[in-house]
Amino acid sequence: MTINEAVEYLKGLDLANIEPGKHIVDDTFYYNIQEYDSKDHENCRLESHKNHYDIQWVISGTEEIDTLSAAGLKELVPYIEEKDVQFYEIPDDTCVSKAILTAGSFIILPPSIAHRPGMAVDGVNTPVKKCVGKLLCE
Numbered sequence: 185m186t187i188n189e190a191v192e193y194l195k196g197l198d199l200a201n202i203e204p205g206k207h208i209v210d211d212t213f214y215y216n217i218q219e220y221d222s223k224d225h226e227n228c229r230l231e232s233h234k235n236h237y238d239i240q241w242v243i244s245g246t247e248e249i250d251t252l253s254a255a256g257l258k259e260l261v262p263y264i265e266e267k268d269v270q271f272y273e274i275p276d277d278t279c280v281s282k283a284i285l286t287a288g289s290f291i292i293l294p295p296s297i298a299h300r301p302g303m304a305v306d307g308v309n310t311p312v313k314k315c316v317g318k319l320l321c322e
Contacts (some may be wrong), residue, residue: 185213187292190239190319194290199243199315212320215239219313222247222304230272232298234263239317240301241290245310248303250280254296268318272298295321 190213208214232254257272283291284305293299
């Protein structure tokens with residue numbers, strides 16, 4: 185499956201009415217439906233993935249997600265292979281792109297981009313329902 189095919193697949197779903205949890209599409213693509221309250225920035229971790237693209241799609245609510253290149257970031261803990269996640273220390277002096285995701289918006293994150301999702305917008309914690317698509321890199 186390609187990135188475009190994965191996005192089109194998700195567009196074709198009634199995401200608002202899918203129960204939270206992991207939903208497997210095929211050997212290369214699955215998605216997780218999550219429900220949570222956005223968090224204060226200091227309670228969100230900076231992460232990246234080695235083997236998957238992330239398609240982070242807000243179904244309802246609003247959250248901030250910060251992104252930056254994973255190159256040169258300092259590991260917070262060793263890579264967790266079974267979860268395909270690497271957590272990093274949050275740098276003080278690095279250029280960070282900030283995106284506000286609202287209902288219906290999404291962002292595609294390749295393995296080279298570290299991201300800190302789930303953050304409250306303007307310090308206001310709100311309920312969020314989100315789909316996180318995981319597409320295996322070829």
